[in-house]
Amino acid sequence: MCQGFKASGIHAKIKKKNAKDLGLIVSDVPAAVAGVFTKNQIKAAPVLLDMERIQSGVCCAVIANSGNANCCTGEQGIKDAVRMAKAAADKLGVAEEMVLVSSTGVIGQFLPIEKIESNIPQLFDALSSDGFVDFAESIMTTDTIPKKISRVVEVAGKSFAITGVAKGAGMIRPDMATMLSYVCTDVEADSSTLHELLTDAVNLSFNRITIDGDTSTNDTVLILANGKSGASLNDAAVKKAFKTALEEMLIELAKMVVKDGEGVTKLVEIKINGAASDEDAEKMADTVAHSPLVKTAFFGEDANWGRIIAALGRSGVSLNPDAIDISFNDIMLIKNGLWCGADAEEEATKVMKLDEFEVVIDVHLGNGSSSCWTCDFSIDYVKINADYRS
Amino acid sequence: MCQGFKASGIHAKIKKKNAKDLGLIVSDVPAAVAGVFTKNQIKAAPVLLDMERIQSGVCCAVIANSGNANCCTGEQGIKDAVRMAKAAADKLGVAEEMVLVSSTGVIGQFLPIEKIESNIPQLFDALSSDGFVDFAESIMTTDTIPKKISRVVEVAGKSFAITGVAKGAGMIRPDMATMLSYVCTDVEADSSTLHELLTDAVNLSFNRITIDGDTSTNDTVLILANGKSGASLNDAAVKKAFKTALEEMLIELAKMVVKDGEGVTKLVEIKINGAASDEDAEKMADTVAHSPLVKTAFFGEDANWGRIIAALGRSGVSLNPDAIDISFNDIMLIKNGLWCGADAEEEATKVMKLDEFEVVIDVHLGNGSSSCWTCDFSIDYVKINADYRS
Numbered sequence: 001m002c003q004g005f006k007a008s009g010i011h012a013k014i015k016k017k018n019a020k021d022l023g024l025i026v027s028d029v030p031a032a033v034a035g036v037f038t039k040n041q042i043k044a045a046p047v048l049l050d051m052e053r054i055q056s057g058v059c060c061a062v063i064a065n066s067g068n069a070n071c072c073t074g075e076q077g078i079k080d081a082v083r084m085a086k087a088a089a090d091k092l093g094v095a096e097e098m099v100l101v102s103s104t105g106v107i108g109q110f111l112p113i114e115k116i117e118s119n120i121p122q123l124f125d126a127l128s129s130d131g132f133v134d135f136a137e138s139i140m141t142t143d144t145i146p147k148k149i150s151r152v153v154e155v156a157g158k159s160f161a162i163t164g165v166a167k168g169a170g171m172i173r174p175d176m177a178t179m180l181s182y183v184c185t186d187v188e189a190d191s192s193t194l195h196e197l198l199t200d201a202v203n204l205s206f207n208r209i210t211i212d213g214d215t216s217t218n219d220t221v222l223i224l225a226n227g228k229s230g231a232s233l234n235d236a237a238v239k240k241a242f243k244t245a246l247e248e249m250l251i252e253l254a255k256m257v258v259k260d261g262e263g264v265t266k267l268v269e270i271k272i273n274g275a276a277s278d279e280d281a282e283k284m285a286d287t288v289a290h291s292p293l294v295k296t297a298f299f300g301e302d303a304n305w306g307r308i309i310a311a312l313g314r315s316g317v318s319l320n321p322d323a324i325d326i327s328f329n330d331i332m333l334i335k336n337g338l339w340c341g342a343d344a345e346e347e348a349t350k351v352m353k354l355d356e357f358e359v360v361i362d363v364h365l366g367n368g369s370s371s372c373w374t375c376d377f378s379i380d381y382v383k384i385n386a387d388y389r390s
Numbered sequence: 391m392c393q394g395f396k397a398s399g400i401h402a403k404i405k406k407k408n409a410k411d412l413g414l415i416v417s418d419v420p421a422a423v424a425g426v427f428t429k430n431q432i433k434a435a436p437v438l439l440d441m442e443r444i445q446s447g448v449c450c451a452v453i454a455n456s457g458n459a460n461c462c463t464g465e466q467g468i469k470d471a472v473r474m475a476k477a478a479a480d481k482l483g484v485a486e487e488m489v490l491v492s493s494t495g496v497i498g499q500f501l502p503i504e505k506i507e508s509n510i511p512q513l514f515d516a517l518s519s520d521g522f523v524d525f526a527e528s529i530m531t532t533d534t535i536p537k538k539i540s541r542v543v544e545v546a547g548k549s550f551a552i553t554g555v556a557k558g559a560g561m562i563r564p565d566m567a568t569m570l571s572y573v574c575t576d577v578e579a580d581s582s583t584l585h586e587l588l589t590d591a592v593n594l595s596f597n598r599i600t601i602d603g604d605t606s607t608n609d610t611v612l613i614l615a616n617g618k619s620g621a622s623l624n625d626a627a628v629k630k631a632f633k634t635a636l637e638e639m640l641i642e643l644a645k646m647v648v649k650d651g652e653g654v655t656k657l658v659e660i661k662i663n664g665a666a667s668d669e670d671a672e673k674m675a676d677t678v679a680h681s682p683l684v685k686t687a688f689f690g691e692d693a694n695w696g697r698i699i700a701a702l703g704r705s706g707v708s709l710n711p712d713a714i715d716i717s718f719n720d721i722m723l724i725k726n727g728l729w730c731g732a733d734a735e736e737e738a739t740k741v742m743k744l745d746e747f748e749v750v751i752d753v754h755l756g757n758g759s760s761s762c763w764t765c766d767f768s769i770d771y772v773k774i775n776a777d778y779r780s
Binding site for chain 2: 039040041042043069071072073074106107108109216217292296297299300302304305306307309310312313314318319321322334337338339377378379381382383386
């Protein structure tokens, strides 16, 4: 259990349906904080506010809502975000700058701030050290399951805990992936070290997943460290163990986000090997991972490798068409740019029926490699996104 | 009628279903020829062959098949493309280098070359000056209608004709759009002038449309000019009229391609005005036009402008979020980055129920502008592409 943190999630009637839509995370003591935010130039009001407030490096609480993104809401939006944070800060008895705020949902409607303010007492009443699943539920939009994982790490005679939650669903792509993710840890840390470790971990996880290639205006990943465990990142062994745990947990959360993407039936890892550079490999992996034709073939469980080849060919990376191998898990379907035959295709098609599999592509140009996680493009993706606002 | 050209299309059993799959265009006399081809690095065998042969600037015939792309077929693929051209050249009694060849369909399977060779007599028997619709049918894959337009232009006491055919359907995006398009004209021209005019026209038409963001390995646009009308591009008035007609016709064909895209129910023009430069405008138009979230909202007839704003924000172009206007046809829905209210949205939603409409975006940064044509992303798109090979 992550010491000194409590969380909650309640229904404040921001969403029409009866589902949790307002959440709170509180640290008993001021925590070191770091964050990474959407690179979309259109940033929601809470993102703009958090980017400013996080400069102080400390934070006592995060308040978040779903059902409304408070984005493209102009000055009124900023005022509402400030009011939302202030409502929590007042109740907590701390300066309003010590509270961060997130919103997710429909863009362009004003936040129903009175509903949030009037539900502050219930939100605080619900706080519990077991409240992270409730919090994770409160930030869901078209997600179907709350995403929360915890880990206790023992190292050098000490132990610390990390708890992470995330929400995703649509608008997921590299250069910010998860719309919202929060990590709480009782390790002792300064905010600049936290920022460095968080950035590295996000680059390995949330920035390597894609659902539909769109990037949200509200993407936010925050990490809070309150030092309650007594284990400190100043201890090299603790720092190393923390870094590893954080990366593994964010990768796990990122994969949970893809698997719970809108209409997703399959989680597919695209691995590129043998590229001239890691950058080239990343470009190829991203192009394959984003191709609607590749993704609909995944949905159709069709080992349509021609679409993969075509995506590689337009990725902007120099290729030798006669030196491309493609495998589905350990079934090699293409060797030196040519089809390995009907038997191989039959086996590859079996692989595609799995919930999770990998497509391994070797372009035989060098030692560069990269991988990313993608998903299939299903009929339900279209249904969900055609109907989302109605 | 385009003098001196004949065309045909027959069923040669390359496709399993009983539909035309082999086509031929013949000019009575050697024609000047120019072409533009896919920028995908993975190029199909017929594309590689045509790129080489077109250097001569003359051509007597084009033979094309659907049902098999002859791509990723290695040396065998090149040999088959050469045989396919030779079969037509022999029958026609011209050098084999005077025949160009195109293929479209599934990638990675060897061409059933014997079926093509054995059907050459029937293919020639079917040749007719009215055969362009049959030809257009013979190159269809998941297209639902053959795309053919003709125009006769009178200028300076002379007249000339242009006939264009195209096939599209999937894998349509800028930097080659239509998988295959052929333009025949009886104007007199040299191949370098043809190439210049064709490139300009393609940049205004096929390179400004998108269906799913994928680029084909087989994309080809060819133009043949046989001079039979007596009107020459050396006459400035003829050249001007020809340029205008060619551009208008390719735009019309490009729009037909989008409208007949896989599962498409709507043709939408994305117009960007007020950008700092035309290049910036093009980037923004392309990003909006490719966004799956925007395209599913079109399908859902949901004026979800937040998704448009989010796409603009990740287009890589500097923006002022508070100076963005968005209209659906003449209904302004967003003014200075803010929503114009429920009445405007109701009117915009009515616009979205049309088969064709435009989204006009003004970013108030300068005089740059660009537009492109896109379509909605429908349930049928996914169905068609999940099942395409089965």
